[in-house]
Amino acid sequence: MIQSIAKYLGNEQRVSTLVPPMSEEDVGFDEQLSEQLFRDGGIPLPIFAEWWLTKEKFSALDSFIQSSFPGATFKSCNGLIIKYQLPFGQGGLSLADAFGHLERNRNQLGIAEYSISQSTLETIFNHFAANS
Numbered sequence: 401m402i403q404s405i406a407k408y409l410g411n412e413q414r415v416s417t418l419v420p421p422m423s424e425e426d427v428g429f430d431e432q433l434s435e436q437l438f439r440d441g442g443i444p445l446p447i448f449a450e451w452w453l454t455k456e457k458f459s460a461l462d463s464f465i466q467s468s469f470p471g472a473t474f475k476s477c478n479g480l481i482i483k484y485q486l487p488f489g490q491g492g493l494s495l496a497d498a499f500g501h502l503e504r505n506r507n508q509l510g511i512a513e514y515s516i517s518q519s520t521l522e523t524i525f526n527h528f529a530a531n532s
Contacts, residue, residue: 414455458482461509468501469493486516 433451437443443451461482465472471487486498493501499516506514519527 409452414452454480457510461511464505464509468505469498
């Protein structure tokens, strides 16, 4: 049933995150819905609709970030909080440029709040520690 709804809504692949195996970035709310699907045999329509719309919004935002900031890396998604690492270096945007670009497009993307900051020394240290 869920597959046919997803097909009708135009994205059959999206519901694949509800069926194991799931990638590490799809755990969390998807995992809870997956458990409910198998436990109860279904998902209440309001919950499924909220999940679907959240995925639609994330997909649009991800496309915007990837096209606006080539080389951006998705870091995490926790509810409605999404984190990316933007590229830095030659030819890269300054913080002011990135902020201005997001500010000009925030209403179109439905972004209520956002922040842009440089990496802290702790973040840099943790990155090097994890990769060594």
